[in-house]
Amino acid sequence: MLKSMLACCKLYISESRNAIALDSIERAAKLHPEAIITNIFKDEVYNRVGYTIVSHFTPANSSLDASSPLKRAVFSMVKAALEAIDLELHSGTHPRVGVVDHICFHPLAQASMDQAAGLANSLAADIGHKLQGVVDCGSHSLGRQLQCPSPSPPTLEAVRRIARRVSGRGGGLQSVQAMGLVHGENSTEVACNLLDPSSVGADQVQLEVQRLAHEEGLAVCEGYFTDFSQERVIETYLRTIKSCN
Template structure:
């Protein structure tokens, strides 16, 4: 995998074997919000709340009014996190009110998927198209595919897709055939459009000049970028940021066009205008090799070897046999729960307990079906297995939904109340977020209780050597139902309608009673 130091150390800490690098993907999502910390926190929480995802970096820029969030993990988990983050951003970012120096077309502006290690680009292309389809179908957001996932050659380049920004897209999406999205409606909304794609790693790199004259930055950017006849694999534009001229760049192939070559060309062009480079910055993460290339160049390290880097030695160490043995442990997930942040929390834990209960049920079923000894119950257990597989997937998704719902509720409660209009909007947002924060754990409790019937069947008719596994699953389902019920009850105070509160409270009591009866049924089957 590209040697991104933070992620390499994460892998080393989790003692993952080399084989587990297959299927790992990074996403570097760009959101059109860089000033409201609570909104950025809610989006970040939606990402970190997905099991298996490692949140790597969050960087906000108030002048650009933009945030870049990097995270990585297995492809399916990264795709789910990208969807959940887009869902939260849709409810919290209004492009009609957005102002910033950076071009943008949507609340969730860009969603690139980058293959790590031995993951093929084709897997990221498939992931981009599936996530794009979900965003279009389930959230009603117009989606455009770009780079390797593009379905039209004119949409490979992000700048072409985003040309004219949100305002031009809003005016033309429903009447210009060229604006027809790949997924979702050809209809304007305050969330704008989202550009989803697959690409190799790139470096977002900015250089500041000793001038406030943005025209100088624009002239240098034109010379440096490939489309202006400059360096291949460089995209650049000139901006005014915090009173300083900035050359904002994407370096799309740092191996062919290294950072130091870009800096030296900018420095040479700046001298022509009597200005200098004052500093530079990396936005998001950077491959370690890119920095080592610059170090070798400027320090003239002609006999330097990459294996002399201490962190690389640490990341490469470890017993691969031991790593394989423990690779199934949810170390990153446990760290996320222990981090001292509001999400993921008890609601997500309840859903994951339910998912683990479903997984244990599947284990018992898979130890039974296909064996001659149990042929008479084969059909019954295969049906139970199918239901448990569906429940496991649903409960895993609900774990992410719960974190996203709680994060959205926190953000809604922090909305301003300085004018009557703001009070009305805040009340509407709080009621909507409260409803979702109740509905998600209520669904978890319902799904957890439903598991107990299949677990009872497995305990009585499945492989007797795995009966205790079914019973452990029953305890987990019981915990999931009761834990989720607590999260419903704690949010009832936000429901204005007393009849609705009583009805929901009654539902939870019924589910708790059913969970107790279901647990005893499974335990009594021994």
């Protein structure tokens, strides 16, 4: 197997407390053994779970081909989530657009962005056609607010200012996306996506958040990760797939 021909999907679902629903989603993934879940991150405060799924590419399934094991696995997980979760019963403080909140594909190692984009486009078409799902390819394109029904603590506006200032869009650190969110009854957090961690890493983000928080008169705890590095994701996939063969 070529280490260079791998792709990864990050699948975020608006549920982390319903064990029966999560079991159904994970059993759906196991129907496609060539695709491996390398990480599961559950946040019970947000009531949200993130799955990292990895599979190989071959010339026959490297783009839109329906035989792509990664695409088939993610589609099965999405279908299971839609069948098992009632969003009207959902409560949590993370913004969300639906039961399946966010799906993104990434090339690993030497796989190309075009291949990952092809998988994303093909999966989006299948969800729309086969599951009659509404697919939003970028929340800003709809010009609407995400749902987040929880009350706001007094510090939230300050945390949102920090998030804007630390983000690339707000003139801060390039390749950093950030949101200020409520996380539990007595805490808020600056949730960040590091789009290019080789250029701007977590340590740099931590220091900048601490600096900006000091200006706001807020104390800052140490940040945490919701997934592994690209290298560890690849290692986990290769080790797991080897043990299954």
